[in-house]
Amino acid sequence: MNERKERCCLRSSYWLWILFNIIIWPFALIYSNQSMKEMIGNIFGVALFFMIFFMIPLFISKPKLLLSLLSINAFIAILTLHYDVSTEFNPYLLLVITLLMAEGFYHLSIRFSLLLGGFMVTITIIVVFTTDISPNVRVYIILYLIFTLAAMVVFKKMKNRNDDLDARYEALLSEYRSLKRRRVSEEEIAxxxxxxxxxxxxxxxxxxxxxxxxxxxxxxxxxxxxxxxxxxxxxxxxxxxxxxxxxxxxxxxxNKDTGGLPGILRLIRKLEMESFMRIHFSVKHGAFTAPLTGEQSFVIYRSVQEALTNIMKHSNKREAEVMFESPGGSIFRFEISNPITNHTIYREGFGLTSMRERLEKHGGSLEVFQTKEKFIVRGFLKIGYGG
Incomplete structure (x- = not known):
């Protein structure tokens, strides 16, 4: 669960870095006020910058290489925007350096983050002192860099603290679920x-x-x-x-296997605790009192279990709705649905085929379909059917 959450965060942060850089770099090139012929070197530098930028996600787990790539990109940004020390200071360089520092502090440890931050602040200050700008602007840039570095250090410490709290929470949640499973098991034994x-x-x-x-x-x-x-x-x-x-x-x-809906609910509750899923139950009129046999209850449970297993394997959202009803008292109907984000063509695999065969053996049927928003598995059994 932690790994999945971390992958989602990395994906969203990656697109944010891209968006920010795409916004900043055109303005940085326009600020230089050069003709297209004179900007060929700058455009080449930007292309090299983005080539390295797109390689960064491949080295997230290798801090030394990531530190090197971010440092190289800082050099490329300075050479692209200040290849001539006699030119005017480009203020967009500060934004590019800030983004590189932020990315480093987000992905690297505190030690490597400080190395990267110190290096980038140093080379930017060198550029500031080798450029012809007023003393007041120079002081402002230095203060900006110092305050930005300090803010990122504070952010990194807070992020580490939050990550530690998340890890402890997951450990406690895992222990809680283990104790809950043990309690349910002991209750069943008793x-x-x-x-x-x-x-x-x-x-x-x-x-x-x-x-x-x-x-x-x-x-x-x-x-x-x-x-x-x-x-x-x-x-x-x-x-x-x-x-x-x-x-x-x-x-x-x-007999250990109790029939009827209460037996099914106990089995599904156990599955819910072990699968880290959020399951919404809806029990309509007649379902609780439906006179299901132990074998019918087991068939319904296996069908629901297979549907929830498919959700865990193929769905991005670990959420499902389970509905039981017994209209007229002659049939028992169940429905399992979950929200979908991508409308893809599905194929009925071995699990769904086995589910269909089990239901048909007991006088029932299975229906599997998807809408724009949900994937639905629906089945029914005839109450009192002898099989």
């Missing part, structure tokens, strides 16, 4: 142990007593008169049905 305990209690008490009741009813049926046997048989059937229902309840309690 819940399962409680279910097992209840299942054993039902099996040992109610189950055994119903079995004993059936045996006693059978013995009683053999002793009663013929006219009362039908009544005893109905009592025996009632006890047998109760025993079957008790066994089903015990089996359901021992």
């Amino acid at each position: 819940r399962q142990e409680e279910r097992m305990l209840i299942a054993h209690e039902i099996h040992d008490s109610v189950g055994h007593k119903l079995t004993a009741l059936l045996m006693q009813l059978e013995a009683f049926r053999m002793k009663v008169l013929e006219k009362d046997k039908e009544h005893v048989q109905s009592l025996k059937k009632l006890a047998s049905d109760s025993l079957d229902e008790t066994r089903r309840a015990v089996k359901s309690l021992k």
